[in-house]
Amino acid sequence: MTVVLHVEQAGFAAVQDLGRPGHGGVGIAGNGAADAHAARLANTLVGNAPGRPLVEVTGSAYAFTSSADVLVAVTGAAERVSVGGAVQPAGELLTVPAGSRVTVEAPARGWRSYVAVNGLIDSASTLGSVAPDSLLGVGTRLSAGDTLTLRTRYAGLDHPHSRVPVFRLSAPRAELGAVDVTAGPELDEFGADALDGEYEVSPQSDQVGLRLLGPAPERSASTEILSRGVPVGAVEVPPGGGLLVLLRGRLVTAGYPVIGVATTVSVDRLGQVRPRDTLTFSRRTNDEAVAALRRRDSALGALAVRVRAALTSSGIGHVLDDGQPP
């Protein structure tokens, strides 16, 4: 069935997914959810495939109502969600009645929250993704008064004998803390203590990268670095001082020394960093980084299994994403 979602309040919110990887060869960044893991968790909680479009709310509050009953989950920075005035936990599968206002408060810690709804949100796709890209001039930024069209197989819980279940799935909240980095190609050209300092996140940061104010590591080499591809998470040392940490909207090539690269797990943590936050780095080996990623991925897989069981035992297993449009 088709459901209309009415955006009631939007500070900075956009329709988002996991981006368009694989186009670096033509200078296009992958973009997508800044905290991709939180986005995967939200979609998994509502029974969607992890990469379905959802709403990314950045550093602000967001509220919506729907024209029919929907299944909703909020992950990332948000600690709780208000549904029709009742406080509900974040990181949980919530049944939302038609017309009930769902409100995600501006985050007290962390920066981005993700609001997933069971089904498929219609949104214009470019190169296989709905993710905003300001350079490509694509994306759907949301304002109060906007509507989103959702196609879903969920039609409410209408079993005469079962009450509306309260799910206890408890997806983890966004992790904060030190940013894990592995060695970058030019690390040896800097002192061993190059990343030991504390950095302040400049408000001039955006989806392209975080500007960090703090100690500027001293480079021993002076060889020119020709423009070359740079990974998301690269910790660059620009000539103007401080550090630059590249996020998913980065320019694909650059010519600055790279002293470290944030681990795949930590790139998502960077998506939760607030302007003026203090940031520190922890050195990791590639093996440690991949082990942490594997642990996180198995936890996500285990959550998907629990969601499947919960939806099936509630008599609504048919809402699970089977890869076909609802």
Add this chain to the structure above:
Amino acid sequence: MSAHLEVVAYGDAGLLVAVRHPEREQRWVTAQAIAAALARTPPPGLVDVVATYEDVFVAFDPLSTDHEAISDAIRGADLATDEPPAARTFTVPVLYGGEHGPDLADVADGLGLSASELVERHASAAWTVRFRGSPAATPFMDGPAWPRSVPRMRDPRTAVPPGSVALSGQQCAVYTVQSPGGWRLIGRTPLGFVDRTRDDLVPYRPGDVLRFVAVDRDRFDELADSLLEPDP
């Protein structure tokens, strides 16, 4: 003499390949050939490949492969399977100077040339596309050696219009979309470069040649909304 490859970890999901060879051209040819070989026969878990002047950045999914397997695929890549496609030439009309090339006089001055000498040299050269970078498949090109490097702006512009023809160092680029940028603007083409329905966005590839031709305001206006195409 064949090139030597230095392959190092570039994060938990990437590798950086630095091509070592005494000749610059050979470094570029090898870097591009690695990218072409990986595109032809992608190893499992490959996510993205960015080949530039003498480096290749390879991104992969660390849950389905690892540094060693991707490194093996790079070192084992068959670089000589096909001849590279023949270079094509694209003619790009440019309205030099004025509001569309606000840095023309200043750049010429820095190079010890008059504005018309700079235009003459820029428009008479063959500019080879070395790679397509950000934003949106911008062609990074080199051509004639200037007497000195063209310095970038101290304070980059926040919005460079699409079609702007820009110089930096010994390189030339054409901004394909509006974006911030610190390169020096000497003119603007009315042609559109980007077609968002194309998977590779633009018609040119590394190795193709752009030739610039000066046009006047009337011709510039006539060509507005035309798309860039290779010469017949």
